[in-house]
Amino acid sequence: MQLTGAEIVIRCLQEEKVEHVFGYPGxxxxxxxxxxxxxxxIKHVLVRHEQGAVHAADAYSRSSNKIGVCxxxxxxxxxxxxxxxxxxxxxxIPMVVITGQVPTAYIGQDAFQEADxxxxxxxxxxxxxxxxxxxxxxxxxxxxxxxxxxGRPGPVLVDIPKDITTQKSEFQYPKxxxxxxxxxxxxxxxxxxxxxxxxxxxxxxxxxxxxxGVILSDSAEKLTKLTHALGFPITQTLMGLGGFPATDKxxxxxxxxxGTYEANMAMQHADVVLAIGARFDDRVIGNPAHFGxxxxxxxHVDIDPSSISxxxxxxxxxxxxxxxxxxxxxxxxxxVEAKTDSKALAAWWKxxxxxxxxxxxxYKQGKDVIVPQFVVEKLYxxxxxDAFITSDxxxxxxxxxxxxxxxxxxxxxxxxxxxxxxxGLPAAMGVRFANPKAQVACVTGEGSIQMCIQELxxxxxxxxxxxxxxxxxxxxxxxxxxxxxxHGNRYAESYVDALPDFVKLAEAYxxxxxxxxxxxxxxxxxxxxxxxxxxxLVFMDFIIDPxxxxxxxxxxxxxxxxxxxxxxx
Amino acid sequence: MRHIISILIENEAxxxxxxxxxxxxxxxxxxxxxxxxxxDASLSRMTIVSVGSDDIIEQIxxxxxxxxxVVKVVDLSEAAHIERDLMxxxxxxxxxxxxxxKRVADIFRGRIIDVTESSYVIELTGNTAKLDAFLDxxxxxxxxxxxxxxxxxxxxxxxxxxx
Numbered sequence: 111m112q113l114t115g116a117e118i119v120i121r122c123l124q125e126e127k128v129e130h131v132f133g134y135p136g137x138x139x140x141x142x143x144x145x146x147x148x149x150x151x152i153k154h155v156l157v158r159h160e161q162g163a164v165h166a167a168d169a170y171s172r173s174s175n176k177i178g179v180c181x182x183x184x185x186x187x188x189x190x191x192x193x194x195x196x197x198x199x200x201x202x203i204p205m206v207v208i209t210g211q212v213p214t215a216y217i218g219q220d221a222f223q224e225a226d227x228x229x230x231x232x233x234x235x236x237x238x239x240x241x242x243x244x245x246x247x248x249x250x251x252x253x254x255x256x257x258x259x260x261g262r263p264g265p266v267l268v269d270i271p272k273d274i275t276t277q278k279s280e281f282q283y284p285k286x287x288x289x290x291x292x293x294x295x296x297x298x299x300x301x302x303x304x305x306x307x308x309x310x311x312x313x314x315x316x317x318x319x320x321x322x323g324v325i326l327s328d329s330a331e332k333l334t335k336l337t338h339a340l341g342f343p344i345t346q347t348l349m350g351l352g353g354f355p356a357t358d359k360x361x362x363x364x365x366x367x368x369g370t371y372e373a374n375m376a377m378q379h380a381d382v383v384l385a386i387g388a389r390f391d392d393r394v395i396g397n398p399a400h401f402g403x404x405x406x407x408x409x410h411v412d413i414d415p416s417s418i419s420x421x422x423x424x425x426x427x428x429x430x431x432x433x434x435x436x437x438x439x440x441x442x443x444x445x446v447e448a449k450t451d452s453k454a455l456a457a458w459w460k461x462x463x464x465x466x467x468x469x470x471x472x473y474k475q476g477k478d479v480i481v482p483q484f485v486v487e488k489l490y491x492x493x494x495x496d497a498f499i500t501s502d503x504x505x506x507x508x509x510x511x512x513x514x515x516x517x518x519x520x521x522x523x524x525x526x527x528x529x530x531x532x533x534g535l536p537a538a539m540g541v542r543f544a545n546p547k548a549q550v551a552c553v554t555g556e557g558s559i560q561m562c563i564q565e566l567x568x569x570x571x572x573x574x575x576x577x578x579x580x581x582x583x584x585x586x587x588x589x590x591x592x593x594x595x596x597h598g599n600r601y602a603e604s605y606v607d608a609l610p611d612f613v614k615l616a617e618a619y620x621x622x623x624x625x626x627x628x629x630x631x632x633x634x635x636x637x638x639x640x641x642x643x644x645x646x647l648v649f650m651d652f653i654i655d656p657x658x659x660x661x662x663x664x665x666x667x668x669x670x671x672x673x674x675x676x677x678x679x
Numbered sequence: 680m681r682h683i684i685s686i687l688i689e690n691e692a693x694x695x696x697x698x699x700x701x702x703x704x705x706x707x708x709x710x711x712x713x714x715x716x717x718x719d720a721s722l723s724r725m726t727i728v729s730v731g732s733d734d735i736i737e738q739i740x741x742x743x744x745x746x747x748x749v750v751k752v753v754d755l756s757e758a759a760h761i762e763r764d765l766m767x768x769x770x771x772x773x774x775x776x777x778x779x780x781k782r783v784a785d786i787f788r789g790r791i792i793d794v795t796e797s798s799y800v801i802e803l804t805g806n807t808a809k810l811d812a813f814l815d816x817x818x819x820x821x822x823x824x825x826x827x828x829x830x831x832x833x834x835x836x837x838x839x840x841x842x
Contacts, residue, residue: 228693233704237747240692257747290842291689291750416741419734 115244115275116141119208122251124151125283128179130170130543131155132163136183137223138210141275155543155572158564160187162536164194165562168203168265169537172523173498174544175328177259178205184212184272185223188230193530195265196234200527201349202326204263206254207231211240213273227269236264244277252284261294262414263326294413298430303438306384306409306426307446313382313407314454315461316342319365322349322526323387323412329433330354330519333386336436339443340450343462345373347388348511349526356515357495362462363471366394367664368508371470371673374664376462378404378671385410385424387432389417391527392666398422400669411435470662470675471512479655480629482506482581486513489551489579492636497549498523498541502534502558505587506579508660510553532561538576539568549577549640556582556609556651566619569647577639578649580612583656591659595674616649627653681710682736683755683762683832685840686725689748690716694723697746707731707739711764711829722750722842726831753840755832762832765802766810767792769824772799776821787813798823806830 113121119142123131132155135143146154157163160182167178178198182191188209198205212221228240237257239250247270254266310316318340324333330353337344337360344354345365354361363370365377377383377395383406388394395401398421410417410424411432418427428435475484486509489497499514500523501507507524516522523541525533538552552559559580569576581587589604613623622643626635632652639648661676688694695714702709710728717724729739736754743752755762772780773796784791784801787809793800803813807830814822834840 229696232693232697232700242692289747292747414745416738416745420738 111281112278113281114141114278115247115270116145118244118247118279118281119251119270119275120145120149120152121281122248122283123179124149126177126255128152128177131179131181132157132166132170132540133181134160134163134183134187136187136210138184138212138272139181139208139275141272142181142208142210142270155539156568157536158567159562160190161194161532162539162562162565162568164191164205164207165197165530165533165536166540166543167205168194168198169500169523169540170544171203171205171540172537173520173541176544177255178203178540179208180205181208183210183223184227185225187223188225188227192230192234193532195231195267197525197528197530197533198265199234199236201322201525202263203265204259205265206251206258207235207265207267209267209269211269211271214242214271215273217271227267231267234265235267236262238267238269240269241271241274244274244279247274247279248281248283249287252287253289256287257292261292295429296431296434298411298428298435298438300438302426302428303435304442306428307439307442309382309407309409309426310340310384311446311448311450313342314451315380315458316340316382316384317376317380318342318344318384318386319346319377319388320344320350320353320386321347321388323432324350324353325519327387327413327432328519329387329436332433332436332440336440339440341455342384343376343459345369345377347394347526348524350388351511351522352516352519355517357517362466364511365670367396367666368512368660368662369664370512371468371662371675372462372465374662374670374673375465378669379461381406383408386436387412390421392421395422396664396668396670396672400672403669468675473676475629477629480627480632480652482509482583482652482654482658483513484629485579485581485632485652485654486510486553488633488636489553490514492633492640493549493551497521497551498545500524500534500537500541500550500552502552502554502561503529503531504555504558505583505591505658505660506553506555506558506581508588509581531558534558535562535565535576535578539565539572539574542574542576551577551579553579553581555587556580556584556612557586557606563615566616566621566647566649570620573645574647575643575645576647578647580649580651581654582609582612582651583654583658584609585656587658588660594659595665612649612651616647621647621649623649623651625651625653680733680736681728681730681756683760683830684727684729684740684743685753685755685832686727686743686749687717687751687840687842688723688725688746689750690721690723691748694748695725697748698725698727698743701742701746702729705738705742707735713829713831719842726829728830750842751840753834755834758838759835760832760838761835762806762830763804764807764810764830765804765828766813767826768801768803768814768822770799770801770817771797771821771823773797776818780817780821783813783816787816789813
């Protein structure tokens, strides 16, 4: 059947069972939008800024196991989308980005709304394509979906010149695609896994350290089984939270720059580290030279060989898909007669309990001023620990990660790698589209929320009952914290003057606004938001202690065990 | 350590910039880079000379392998191999220098491929050291212009890089 390029795009998306496309129309995608209009299988979500479209598609993917899809026009549509694409790339989120391009004959002529999309996005996509012929269009889109969601996932961009969308070609959607240059490893090397198991069995002070790879590969259940079978302590990165139940006794909390005392101490002093789907980044192990002072054996499971031995030297590399490797580990563990060293483990747990005894996250909630930790704890209680929590970037993000105990994967949605302010609100939209009945809260700050606040309008259009938890301290809190600690209290440009009245702002967009400034009102207000206003978007402006800081903290360039604790100050 | 990395890559527009972009984005060093289609027109072969510690070269090969268009990557310098660089040198060739230049070119098995009353263009192939040695052997002030292709290389014997 002969179809136009625009029809082919829509047919391909339908074949991929795409239900939602987040986007914004413009000149070069008009024919594609025209075809979207003529069908009702795919629902289009009109955002108010292209960055919002990409974040929404990204979080749609993070909170489900589906591929997020977004569509923007050429030139500024693409450049606006770049922050979102880079955000998804840093966190390995499977996403397909369809972009319009000026007609083929205009490319290179500095045409209206022309940008070198493939060039601009090359460093922040898993792969990208410029479609040069109508006959390649369907295959290219097929490849995009295949690449996005196989191997180490990531965003893939397809740039389609306008003339291609009007030309006609025979349409046949390929059932399968194979590329001679691309064959991701799935099964881990059995011999390496055997070697790893031997090391685990002999370990005296082991720790399991997992990251976003566990979430992305839907291996939380398997990981939980393995962790219980081994009886080892487990810690997770910011991206890994929810990969193992946070309320389980074996969980030490998050590690890293704002990780718990027990997690960081255990990581530093472990004699065996089993790293799964994590990448030892600078926010996790601090200074690699300091980390390297302790001799330990590292087993590293990752689907991306380039993540292994990048920042720390690894003893047993296992390249493979996390669930397959964990399965094999479980299988081999069940088959061997040897058991873990229970005596050594008991002593190790005793050490860990003494570190736990420091209660590094304790805080005081007085009568007058709300502290941010208290708000997140109450949010956890009120939502029964079962909400999807998105966040922006800064202190509030760390408080959310520390105090909301995620027992399930894909519930904690944040920009871990790129650290993109403005992510939280559009992300909450994407989460809600992927999980239409779920409670969704966006924990944010007055700095971050203003970076994509226009999406309140999208939320109104689609009646998205998101609860915005705005931890308003009048400062760019994390910047202020660093200035306080490392820049002699010189608060260069970190005070946010002339804030809007968020209650009125929310109301102007047609939502419910609340301002909460007394500790006693925190819980009742949250309950009201999640019950009485269950079906409304509620913007909750919590006026909090402007001086609250995030602890523990490993200062940049310091070692993991060189933490600053709240009690030290 | 100096390494010669050979890459087979899909012969598509933008393939070169994916590779060069990777090197600049991650701060890897490129001493030379050559690229041309192979006997199979759908594939290009690239040779990159880079200098770095073993860890860095390991990361470079892993990162190259991660590029979707890259079919194969081999570090030629890991085993016996042959490398060649081609250089064209335009030199002043007048008076007594004219004879001398011819003689030195002969010693280095160079060929004179363009002649005017006052200049020669000499073609030389060899490894990098040989070409450098030639430039050292002639009077520097006589060099008008040089151009080099950069190194290309191939494994010796049974070492074969193909799809």
